[in-house]
Amino acid sequence: xxxxxxxxxxxxxxxxxxxxxxxxxxxxxxxxxxxxxxxxxxxxxxxxxxxxxxxxxxxxxxxxxxxxxxxxxxxxxxxxxxxxxxxxxxxxxxxxxxxxxxxxxxxxxxxxxxxxxxxxxxxxxxxxxxxxxxxxxxxxxxxxxxxxxxxxxxxxxxxxxxxxxxxxxxxxxxxxxxxxxxxxx
Numbered sequence: 001x002x003x004x005x006x007x008x009x010x011x012x013x014x015x016x017x018x019x020x021x022x023x024x025x026x027x028x029x030x031x032x033x034x035x036x037x038x039x040x041x042x043x044x045x046x047x048x049x050x051x052x053x054x055x056x057x058x059x060x061x062x063x064x065x066x067x068x069x070x071x072x073x074x075x076x077x078x079x080x081x082x083x084x085x086x087x088x089x090x091x092x093x094x095x096x097x098x099x100x101x102x103x104x105x106x107x108x109x110x111x112x113x114x115x116x117x118x119x120x121x122x123x124x125x126x127x128x129x130x131x132x133x134x135x136x137x138x139x140x141x142x143x144x145x146x147x148x149x150x151x152x153x154x155x156x157x158x159x160x161x162x163x164x165x166x167x168x169x170x171x172x173x174x175x176x177x178x179x180x181x182x183x184x185x
Contacts, residue, residue: 010151015071016045016103020052023062042104042153049082049103056084070107072150078107104153111152115143
């Protein structure tokens, strides 16, 4: 008798809540929910963020912030934020950016960083090791499991070129229902 190894489907995102906080303090909250197995909440969230980014401040000293929570089918959450602004301080000729921000790339990049797979830009190896030590083994294992068992679509790499949003991953949080946000979509 031959043994077959079946890979289990990865845990899907059921909703993404986005809250844009504009430079002046105005807030806009949008809930993106998954209504069918073919519904792509990541893509819909990306379209919303791209629209907000097109209206982001053009100056280095100002920015809009997008706080977000990704809710997964099993109750786990991922909480973080993006900063929307033009990195160079001047608007590029073609508008905000030809390359859209992909929330999934930003989430994966942050998870890779906290799992110990990718050192953040500007950190020395020693600083990165110290950061991982401060967060602890349980945190690294949690992010490793997120990368292994959760569906985070892949189609490129996260970038921080002029006009793209920048994820400040040091403020990311991933956890199960008890450790995550109590607020549901």
